[in-house]
Amino acid sequence: MPKPKANYKSYYEEKYFWVRPSSLGKLFAFCTICNKDFKIAYGGADDVNRHGQRVYHRKRCKELNDDQTDFTKILPHSHGKGSSILDIPKTDKTKSPRTIRPITLEIHKSETVGDIVPFSNHHTSVPVSENSFILPPNKLTKLVTSWLEEDCPNFDYAALAVGEKYDRAELWIKSPGIVSGIPFFDAVFQSLGCEVDWLVAEGTKIDSDLPKSIALVRGEARSILAGERVALNCMARCSGISTLAQRFIEKTKSLEWHGRIAGTRKTTPGFRLAEKYALIVGGADTHRYNLSSMVMLKDNHIWSAGNITNAVERVKFAAGFSVKVEVECRSLDEGVEAAESGADIIMFDNFSNEELHIAAAAVKEMYPSVMVEASGGITEDNLASYCGPHIDVISTSTLVQGYPAVDFSLKIVRN
Template identity: 65%
Template sequence: MGEINVSNILPDEKVKSLVQSWLAEDTPNFDYGGLVVGHKMETAELLIKSPGIVAGVPFFDAVFQQLGCEVKWLCKEGSKFEPCTRERIATVTGPCKNILLGERIALNCISRASGVATIARRYLEIVGKTDWKGKIAGTRKTTPGFRLVEKYSLLVAGADTHRYNLSSMVMLKDNHIWSSGSITKAVEATKSVSGFSTKIEVECQSLEEGLEAARAGADVVMFDNFKPENLMSAAKTLKSQFPYVVVEASGGIDEENISSYCVQDVDVISTSKLIQGYPAVDFSLKIIKKNS
């Protein structure tokens, strides 16, 4: 099997629609700066100015494609730049007015996408130093309107996206359980409508809740806010009785302590830090000055 091109997972029309909404937001009527530069052809260089993993290439491309510009990449998406001092990684050629119309939107997108990929890769590198073979996943705590980019960036880094939205997997959390009366009632009600192809995950605060969820037919049991030593014991007990149930650990997991959660019988570690705690990678787009 050859190298997988992650960008093939993206629906073209969805990306196009996102880009159109971004452009409409940034230029709702007049582009006053466009008067200064006009439509003369120019080439700009994209510079990466801080360490990071490059991600968000399809969205960057789509911005300038919408504006009639051509992007040529000098690196592959997923490339790591560290240390980094203003390295040129792409060029954009087209009418100057249009390059500048797309500049900030494209930079905003790629800097944030690269930020997600960079922190996700860092977590993966930390976990890679252990013997654990499970998956690191981002959560649904995404930026409104920017989820597609953030979830895509996790894939570029090699992390798992977890569920994409409320329709892609059922997750029964404390509010669902309290409102329905019990874990068993919540799972049974869900199974009556979700169909055979939709997995059901239950957030559990104790081993007893985890066992109840597994007995009720949950596919995934998430042990939430467990200490590592308690997690190890709970995961081992649940797996001994329900070996095919996926065990997930979540809650309070960060770079400092994630290694301690990489225990046997845990299949997935999920953390919101991959999407809520990322610093943006610094990029700039500069028109190349012509010799006079």
């Protein structure tokens, strides 16, 4: 964990009228505009400037300038720890109003203080993506720990060159794509004691003005560099999957097909959580996450069980009502047998386009509630031929195996 590099300085008050010492200690500052403490331990003046750029702070400043006659609001030069809107006494509104000098609010650019380097492109933090709420924190921590241990199992010799010097690095996106994988990027650097501020939201499509700076990482130089490759690998791969998934979705929408595009379980060992998450960011379906997510009876299951009916009956007894059963079928007859046996989803695998749509129509006519999935050899180029009125799901391994990675780089900010 990096050591804090900045304590509260009195000159902050000369530069920013709204900042005061915090009752939480010298590693924090208090904002009289927002009525809250904020951390300055790693950025000092830079953190104060960054707070002044945040959306809520600027909104509060605007509110103050719009109504200067309300004495319950903060005045520009209140003093003392924890001075806030709650500390200013109300006036008797029956008396003559006082003349109030309007407050002129300015957003100050930070200056170099010690080893703090200004980051002129940074304006405000971006809200956390709601998609990240589905990621189990304990699983994320374990994954990041294993990735970092793989990359540095013992000595990090290059760390001697930079030591514990406080530094900052910019994340640049260098090729067109959807920004994806932010929770994994954040988790890598948080585990190393660094902080990350984003300039774009996850899911943002960036295809112009490249290369483009999209995030700032702050912390000890050795920690930033220790997490660099692992974090970039996450972003490159997740962004590649999300970008390709979105292209698939856009193509099906242009055809007015209303089914689901799904990525298969043919994922990279140890990286499935990230790859499945990237499918969601791109708008695609994750299909089943693992063997426990849904029952899928493939040809080997059928051959071992003897026939489709036996296989379906056995698994439905154990799976119960809460787990769907899907059967991989090689012909229309197998599809009908699977539906009769109680399968919820019929997958027609490696069918020709003509055979696929004929079989799907026949199954839907007999069993309207059964879902039909098309799979096998589906790419971006031939996707349109698989979209039909009787196809509910199109699954493909291309989304998790055939995607081009998006190019990212992380560069230390130089004076």
